[in-house]
Amino acid sequence: DAGVIQSPRHEVTEMGQEVTLRCKPISGHDYLFWYRQTMMRGLELLIYFNNNVPIDDSGMPEDRFSAKMPNASFSTLKIQPSEPRDSAVYFCASSLSGLAGSGELFFGEGSRLTVL
Amino acid sequence: SQQGEEDPQALSIQEGENATMNCSYKTSINNLQWYRQNSGRGLVHLILIRSNEREKHSGRLRVTLDTSKKSSSLLITASRAADTASYFCATVGSEKLVFGKGTKLTVNP
Numbered sequence: 001d002a003g004v005i006q007s008p009r010h011e012v013t014e015m016g017q018e019v020t021l022r023c024k025p026i027s028g029h030d031y032l033f034w035y036r037q038t039m040m041r042g043l044e045l046l047i048y049f050n051n052n053v054p055i056d057d058s059g060m061p062e063d064r065f066s067a068k069m070p071n072a073s074f075s076t077l078k079i080q081p082s083e084p085r086d087s088a089v090y091f092c093a094s095s096l097s098g099l100a101g102s103g104e105l106f107f108g109e110g111s112r113l114t115v116l
Numbered sequence: 117s118q119q120g121e122e123d124p125q126a127l128s129i130q131e132g133e134n135a136t137m138n139c140s141y142k143t144s145i146n147n148l149q150w151y152r153q154n155s156g157r158g159l160v161h162l163i164l165i166r167s168n169e170r171e172k173h174s175g176r177l178r179v180t181l182d183t184s185k186k187s188s189s190l191l192i193t194a195s196r197a198a199d200t201a202s203y204f205c206a207t208v209g210s211e212k213l214v215f216g217k218g219t220k221l222t223v224n225p
Contacts, residue, residue, distance in 0.1 A: 042217040043215040093158075093159075099213050102166070105159070105213055107160070108158050
């Protein structure tokens, strides 16, 4: 399998613009997670899905952030409008099974977002 | 919060030496996992230890878990320059994996 695929790898945009990050999880994985990584705050869980259904979005920082999973092989994280403080590396990860058991996360390479 | 906290924040050793990283957390867990992140890359799962386990080995990795002290340690034996990376512990209380800030390990050749 190709692993978790994220695009774009790098995105530079101006404040106020809409940003869409994309993720293709590993085939057959039922869980999908979006994380954000910054030097100051480390890795923060934004939202996760189980079988395409959002389960916990308590980590989504503001209404400017939204995430969807229209099918088992695709998810998007959208920021509208973007702000400089949104600059971070955004990771998508998937898991075959629930983490409370023996599930482990498989991460993509991340999307580095810079908002000017 | 059940977020793990790693100690030390940074560690620099010579090739061939052992590296020990510690992790403390605050609430009860189902399992604890360690991940590695090379610069500019995604995280890679290393090892998982369940709450009813005390020690686990995988190659040059040894993980211990003390639930009474809410702490875990990761030992890398006979380190190599290629082990240079950041190492994160992550705790699972429900279905969410909560990461610590990580330990940055540098192995000098």
